[in-house]
Amino acid sequence: MEEEGLECPNSSSEKRYFPESLDSSDGDEEEVLACEDLELNPFDGLPYSSRYYKLLKEREDLPIWKEKYSFMEKLLQNQIVIVSGDAKCGKSSQVPQWCAEYCLSIHYQHGGVLCTQVHKQAVVQLALRVADEMDVNIGHEVGYVIPFENCCTNETILRYCTDDMLQREMMSNPFLGSYGVIILDDIHERSIATDVLLGLLKDVLLARPELKLIINSSPHLISKLNSYYGNLPLIEVKNKHPVEVVYLSEAQKDSFESILRLIFEIHRSGEKGDIVVFLACEQVYNPRIRANSLVMQPISQSQAEIRKQILGSSSSGKFFCLYTEEFASKDMTPLKPAEMQEANLTSMVLFMKRIDIAGLGHCDFMNRPAPESLMQALEDLDYLAALDNDGNLSEFGIIMSEFPLDPQLSKSILASCEFDCVDEVLTIAAMVTAPNCFSHVPHGAEEAALTCWKTFLHPEGDHFTLISIYKAYQDTTLNSASEYCVEKWCHDYFLNCSALRMADVIRAELLEIIKRIELPYAEPAFGSKENSLNIKKALLSGYFMQIARDIDGSGNYLMLTHKQVAQLHPLSGYSVAKKMPEWVLFHKFSISENNYIRITSEISPELFMQLVPQYYFSNLPPSESKDILQQVMDHLSPMSTMNKEQKICETCPETAEQRCTLQ
Numbered sequence: 001m002e003e004e005g006l007e008c009p010n011s012s013s014e015k016r017y018f019p020e021s022l023d024s025s026d027g028d029e030e031e032v033l034a035c036e037d038l039e040l041n042p043f044d045g046l047p048y049s050s051r052y053y054k055l056l057k058e059r060e061d062l063p064i065w066k067e068k069y070s071f072m073e074k075l076l077q078n079q080i081v082i083v084s085g086d087a088k089c090g091k092s093s094q095v096p097q098w099c100a101e102y103c104l105s106i107h108y109q110h111g112g113v114l115c116t117q118v119h120k121q122a123v124v125q126l127a128l129r130v131a132d133e134m135d136v137n138i139g140h141e142v143g144y145v146i147p148f149e150n151c152c153t154n155e156t157i158l159r160y161c162t163d164d165m166l167q168r169e170m171m172s173n174p175f176l177g178s179y180g181v182i183i184l185d186d187i188h189e190r191s192i193a194t195d196v197l198l199g200l201l202k203d204v205l206l207a208r209p210e211l212k213l214i215i216n217s218s219p220h221l222i223s224k225l226n227s228y229y230g231n232l233p234l235i236e237v238k239n240k241h242p243v244e245v246v247y248l249s250e251a252q253k254d255s256f257e258s259i260l261r262l263i264f265e266i267h268r269s270g271e272k273g274d275i276v277v278f279l280a281c282e283q284v285y286n287p288r289i290r291a292n293s294l295v296m297q298p299i300s301q302s303q304a305e306i307r308k309q310i311l312g313s314s315s316s317g318k319f320f321c322l323y324t325e326e327f328a329s330k331d332m333t334p335l336k337p338a339e340m341q342e343a344n345l346t347s348m349v350l351f352m353k354r355i356d357i358a359g360l361g362h363c364d365f366m367n368r369p370a371p372e373s374l375m376q377a378l379e380d381l382d383y384l385a386a387l388d389n390d391g392n393l394s395e396f397g398i399i400m401s402e403f404p405l406d407p408q409l410s411k412s413i414l415a416s417c418e419f420d421c422v423d424e425v426l427t428i429a430a431m432v433t434a435p436n437c438f439s440h441v442p443h444g445a446e447e448a449a450l451t452c453w454k455t456f457l458h459p460e461g462d463h464f465t466l467i468s469i470y471k472a473y474q475d476t477t478l479n480s481a482s483e484y485c486v487e488k489w490c491h492d493y494f495l496n497c498s499a500l501r502m503a504d505v506i507r508a509e510l511l512e513i514i515k516r517i518e519l520p521y522a523e524p525a526f527g528s529k530e531n532s533l534n535i536k537k538a539l540l541s542g543y544f545m546q547i548a549r550d551i552d553g554s555g556n557y558l559m560l561t562h563k564q565v566a567q568l569h570p571l572s573g574y575s576v577a578k579k580m581p582e583w584v585l586f587h588k589f590s591i592s593e594n595n596y597i598r599i600t601s602e603i604s605p606e607l608f609m610q611l612v613p614q615y616y617f618s619n620l621p622p623s624e625s626k627d628i629l630q631q632v633m634d635h636l637s638p639m640s641t642m643n644k645e646q647k648i649c650e651t652c653p654e655t656a657e658q659r660c661t662l663q
Helices: 050-060 063-077 091-105 120-134 163-172 192-207 219-229 255-269 301-313 325-330 346-356 371-383 395-400 407-418 422-433 446-454 462-479 483-492 497-516 529-543 573-577 605-611 614-618 624-635 644-651 654-659
Strands: 080-085 112-117 142-146 149-151 158-162 179-184 212-217 234-237 244-247 292-295 318-321 547-550 557-559 565-568 583-591 596-602
Touching: 050 120, 063 080, 063 091, 063 234, 080 091, 080 219, 091 112, 091 120, 091 158, 091 179, 091 212, 112 120, 112 163, 120 142, 120 158, 158 163, 163 192, 163 346, 179 192, 192 212, 192 346, 212 219, 219 301, 301 318, 346 371, 346 395, 346 407, 371 407, 395 407, 407 422, 407 497, 407 529, 422 462, 422 497, 422 529, 446 573, 462 483, 462 497, 462 529, 462 573, 462 596, 483 497, 529 583, 529 605, 605 624, 614 624
Parallel strands: 080 212, 080 234, 112 158, 112 179, 142 158, 179 212, 244 318, 292 583, 565 596
Antiparallel strands: 142 149, 547 557, 547 583, 557 565, 583 596
């Protein structure tokens, strides 16, 4: 790329974004920002505000700032650049701005800049901060995209988004033609979506030599990245200040008690400052039982180092480790495990099958997925009719992949089109996807909260109760004079107002998808007996793998797929009403100190056998529950329990196994 093409297009004084020499070794901070003395902001053509210059001084104090020209030089000369920086060094806010300057300097001929984050809170916070620093409007020149919220226009120059939203964009724009620079940030968190993007972008970069890829990572992954992508140019940034690390002299049994004791000791010492506490909570997905387990595990050495780096941006601070120094060196693993090796992969495999249609199905993963989880994901997609006989996406699977939801929930929505209950199932999907709609109850207000929640209870189950709550919220919103009235209503009924708002947003987007792909939409009929039956049919179509039976009449529910026993969650309508149905469909199950199944609704064995794929039922392990269901099936007409394809699978079960081949 010719340096002559890198002039600032909006400047009549011929100032350059990149000076003649990219050597900043003279230490003259006045020349660090090449266009600092421009009166007009080149991104929107308006005069800079006084706040811009104030924030510029703060930016110049960031550890990464002195590496700007080195970064720009490597960006010009290479397709991939790694930026290795400690936490709080400024790489997530400054590198995207420098890339925006690069794209502006070549007149956006290859597109704008997109920067991914793992967490949606970071996406919003960074976009707001960077828009402020660039002196432009959020939602215009700088924007963000998170699940169910798009704050961008077609003219947005710099976008922040979650890694899973970029993954979804690749379904319709596989070669990312709208972007000239892609920045993958915080890849050391090893989310599934980030690992998938790292693999897919290898092929995209080959197809688009003009596309630039910036990888922001902690130092611990550099050698692995070099092995994965080849030897790459590297920008290294360290924080300014050393951090004092304090280890425990001996191991503690109760970590939470140790935390409280330490907080009180710090408080009594009278030292100034804030305290950040990292609490222990990890989920290892178990594909055999299709459930998450809440288990206590030591953090990795790299995680501990990143947490320590947060303090390195300040001139003083102490890092208290609730473990011994010997434990840190001998018992903690060097790197955080990749999420791909510990999580449910069904959504990821559905995406990979979808992207295969665009010719990007092959993905060279940095860490291979766990084989057992991969096979379970393929098996589940096959049961959901998302795969054809060749292991590719079926027509059902293609439509399912359009919804930004768990595949089981997507399948339930598609089934609701057949059973004329789309309106109600969309509400359920929105409510289970949004945060918990029940507020945290203050101590002493438990009885009052239960009394309020009982007004929404529906006899058919928790899924129906969620519809009742959403409808009550919707009615309140329509009839209230102000937002304050809605918030007061939520407060009075111990409901989470922000969660209900989010459910409203999610539902609206799901409805847009229904309309865009022209699926049938029946008028709402909530409350009728036929509608209740149809809702259960739609839910069973997606969640037939999540059925449990009360084996002793006292609320001990045994999963149909394995031998785990759980109880109904205390907030379940059945728990509140002290009614224990024999057979239930549940939305979520996790193994912890208290094994609970959450969001449950009663179903009948007859209804289950009418809707379950026969080859799924034939693969269930032997149990008393399966015997009961077999007796039910024997009394039903064969044609009512299976279609022609299911008959084939029953007589030739190896067909189902052949369909579970990863292409």
